[in-house]
Amino acid sequence: MEIQKPYLLFLGDAPDALAAKVAQGIKQWHPEYCVGQYRMQGCNADCGLEDIDIPTAHAKGAKTMVIGVANRGGFISNAWIKVLQEALEVGMDLAAGLHVRLNDIPELAQTAHKFGRTMFDVRFPTQDFPVAAGTKRPGKRLLPVGTDCSVGKMYTALAITDELAKRNEKVTFRATGQTGILVSGAGVCVDSVISDFISGAVEVLAPANDPDHWDVIEGQGSLFHPSFAGVTTGLIHGAQADALVLCHEPTREHMRGTPDFALPEIDQCMQLNLAMAKLTNPAVKFVGISVNTAKLDEAKAYEYMTQLEKEVGLPVVDPFRQGVSRIVDNLLA
Amino acid sequence: MEIQKPYLLFLGDAPDALAAKVAQGIKQWHPEYCVGQYRMQGCNADCGLEDIDIPTAHAKGAKTMVIGVANRGGFISNAWIKVLQEALEVGMDLAAGLHVRLNDIPELAQTAHKFGRTMFDVRFPTQDFPVAAGTKRPGKRLLPVGTDCSVGKMYTALAITDELAKRNEKVTFRATGQTGILVSGAGVCVDSVISDFISGAVEVLAPANDPDHWDVIEGQGSLFHPSFAGVTTGLIHGAQADALVLCHEPTREHMRGTPDFALPEIDQCMQLNLAMAKLTNPAVKFVGISVNTAKLDEAKAYEYMTQLEKEVGLPVVDPFRQGVSRIVDNLLA
Numbered sequence: 001m002e003i004q005k006p007y008l009l010f011l012g013d014a015p016d017a018l019a020a021k022v023a024q025g026i027k028q029w030h031p032e033y034c035v036g037q038y039r040m041q042g043c044n045a046d047c048g049l050e051d052i053d054i055p056t057a058h059a060k061g062a063k064t065m066v067i068g069v070a071n072r073g074g075f076i077s078n079a080w081i082k083v084l085q086e087a088l089e090v091g092m093d094l095a096a097g098l099h100v101r102l103n104d105i106p107e108l109a110q111t112a113h114k115f116g117r118t119m120f121d122v123r124f125p126t127q128d129f130p131v132a133a134g135t136k137r138p139g140k141r142l143l144p145v146g147t148d149c150s151v152g153k154m155y156t157a158l159a160i161t162d163e164l165a166k167r168n169e170k171v172t173f174r175a176t177g178q179t180g181i182l183v184s185g186a187g188v189c190v191d192s193v194i195s196d197f198i199s200g201a202v203e204v205l206a207p208a209n210d211p212d213h214w215d216v217i218e219g220q221g222s223l224f225h226p227s228f229a230g231v232t233t234g235l236i237h238g239a240q241a242d243a244l245v246l247c248h249e250p251t252r253e254h255m256r257g258t259p260d261f262a263l264p265e266i267d268q269c270m271q272l273n274l275a276m277a278k279l280t281n282p283a284v285k286f287v288g289i290s291v292n293t294a295k296l297d298e299a300k301a302y303e304y305m306t307q308l309e310k311e312v313g314l315p316v317v318d319p320f321r322q323g324v325s326r327i328v329d330n331l332l333a
Numbered sequence: 334m335e336i337q338k339p340y341l342l343f344l345g346d347a348p349d350a351l352a353a354k355v356a357q358g359i360k361q362w363h364p365e366y367c368v369g370q371y372r373m374q375g376c377n378a379d380c381g382l383e384d385i386d387i388p389t390a391h392a393k394g395a396k397t398m399v400i401g402v403a404n405r406g407g408f409i410s411n412a413w414i415k416v417l418q419e420a421l422e423v424g425m426d427l428a429a430g431l432h433v434r435l436n437d438i439p440e441l442a443q444t445a446h447k448f449g450r451t452m453f454d455v456r457f458p459t460q461d462f463p464v465a466a467g468t469k470r471p472g473k474r475l476l477p478v479g480t481d482c483s484v485g486k487m488y489t490a491l492a493i494t495d496e497l498a499k500r501n502e503k504v505t506f507r508a509t510g511q512t513g514i515l516v517s518g519a520g521v522c523v524d525s526v527i528s529d530f531i532s533g534a535v536e537v538l539a540p541a542n543d544p545d546h547w548d549v550i551e552g553q554g555s556l557f558h559p560s561f562a563g564v565t566t567g568l569i570h571g572a573q574a575d576a577l578v579l580c581h582e583p584t585r586e587h588m589r590g591t592p593d594f595a596l597p598e599i600d601q602c603m604q605l606n607l608a609m610a611k612l613t614n615p616a617v618k619f620v621g622i623s624v625n626t627a628k629l630d631e632a633k634a635y636e637y638m639t640q641l642e643k644e645v646g647l648p649v650v651d652p653f654r655q656g657v658s659r660i661v662d663n664l665l666a
Contacts, residue, residue, distance in 0.1 A: 190528060196526050228532075232566075276556075279557060
């Protein structure tokens with residue numbers, strides 16, 4: 001699966017910035033892939049790229065329009081289809097990580113066929129996976145886990161990957177979601193794997209490796225999210241993680257999308273994640289906490305992190321403000 | 334999906350009795366559906382039905398040959414295909430709950446088409462499911478959970494369903510696996526649902542109901558099984574169970590299929606299941622323990638259960654030896 005670059009990022013009618021986290025992730029990690037963003041009426045997200053129309057993007061060399069926005073449940077609205085057809089018609093491919101396949105939408109399939117374009121549905125695994133064996137495998141693995149969804153697990157994993165690479169450690173980022181795959185060019189969307197094979201898919205994605213090689217596996221969901229904890233559990237068991245990093249967004253008032261559910265306490269969340277992770281790696285431990293403090297001012301952010309670090313006795317960082325070097329120091333210590 | 338009865342149960346070359354638990358379940362709960370069993374060379378399972386060949390089964394009125402044996406991962410061996418074709422040729426339908434679809438095997442699809450027969454792949458959901466909402470819904474729900482796979486969760490659920498019905502309580506059995514579906518005629522194989530929708534599928538399967546109605550939901554896997562705990566987690570969260578029943582097989586030396594993994598302690602298992610179940614129903618509690626003592630003699634079985642009951646302070650029964658009336662007494666108390 002080789003997606004042609006550069007990209008035009010399609011933000012659609014994203015109701016908020018979180019809904020466009022796919023586009024945001026691509027822009028943050030590879031701004032050089034992006035010629036601009038395309039926003040429809042009512043879009044409340046902004047990647048900070050130039051707003052351009054489809055002919056302009058094509059003229060600037062864009063080879064693929066990437067759907068950088070996700071609805072709850074991952075469907076494609078009718079309002080998008082005309083825009084996607086226009087991109088195909090001017091000569092761009094499409095790439096998306098939604099639950100619905102671009103290739104299953106007759107209008108798009110017809111247009112893509114007519115203009116000889118390719119549509120990449122990166123969420124859909126292109127291989128079968130075995131039932132997990134659970135057998136301990138060589139190589140080291142790090143997994144970010146979250147108090148909630150959308151708290152910075154992928155960002156943290158990518159930052160740790162970059163930091164380990166900078167220190168000349170053997171390291172591979174293993175994408176488990178659509179954004180990670182679009183950013184890194186490979187991976188498995190574990191939440192689209194048949195339930196029976198979640199852990200098995202992760203065993204395949206992050207296989208046996210050199211004893212001093214780190215797989216940094218993108219985390220998914222949260223053990224405390226009533227919609228997605230099954231995915232998280234399977235991912236934790238398949239990862240056989242040596243190291244966990246807790247990811248947290250301190251201003252979240254309830255679990256994302258489910259107003260009836262409060263966020264867990266930090267220590268409660270760490271305890272349950274350790275209990276689950278110990279099943280397949282009894283030596284697992286937390287090596288740090290990654291806090292998304294985007295909604296706090298700098299003083300509040302550092303105050304929060306200093307206090308939390310005192311309570312848990314682990315490096316607490318905001319990877320966006322500070323990088324993850326202190327977590328990686330602890331990981332390698 | 335209306336599977337024609339009566340059945341011929343196909344046990345294939347099942348390596349042990351557990352591998353034929355599908356057939357065993359159908360025979361135990363509805364012996365009147367079964368005209369006999371068909372076993373191949375090397376079969377080590379026995380449902381205690383008459384061994385008959387396919388023409389004899391057809392002559393006795395069998396309408397469907399049910400694949401009552403499951404391999405790890407759920408594939409269909411080449412050795413089976415000739416037998417399945419023979420059943421189609423004499424005029425029987427096929428029904429199976431394997432990961433591989435009968436309908437995806439060209440030889441079978443061609444034969445079924447040629448002879449006008451239907452092949453039911455009950456493992457594959459015929460509808461799409463939403464992401465779980467997590468919102469508390471009316472009606473009461475009971476869920477068996479296990480120290481391991483294949484310890485009697487379905488049996489326990491069916492026994493509790495029958496006992497509640499006998500007492501004129503409003504009750505529905507909700508099948509979550511292939512055997513349950515073949516026994517009850519409806520349900521969703523939750524382990525074949527896309528991971529993102531496990532909990533959502535359970536919310537659909539066991540929806541809002543009368544406040545005094547019990548859904549008895551078939552359990553799956555175990556939180557302590559390194560291959561399947563993701564499914565179990567999603568099922569627990571979607572069930573929003575009011576009552577849990579712990580199911581246990583006391584002679585199991587390791588988790589089924591994974592020799593590196595010991596069974597959890599009873600109290601450890603209850604604690605983790607409660608911790609997970611409380612997320613979507615803080616009032617959840619255990620109402621009893623169901624022990625599969627098939628491998629113990631009667632004296633040992635009762636000694637074990639008496640001791641365990643003293644330790645946990647809940648009714649401990651073997652539903653096969655004693656029925657589940659003491660658990661249901663406690664449930665309704």
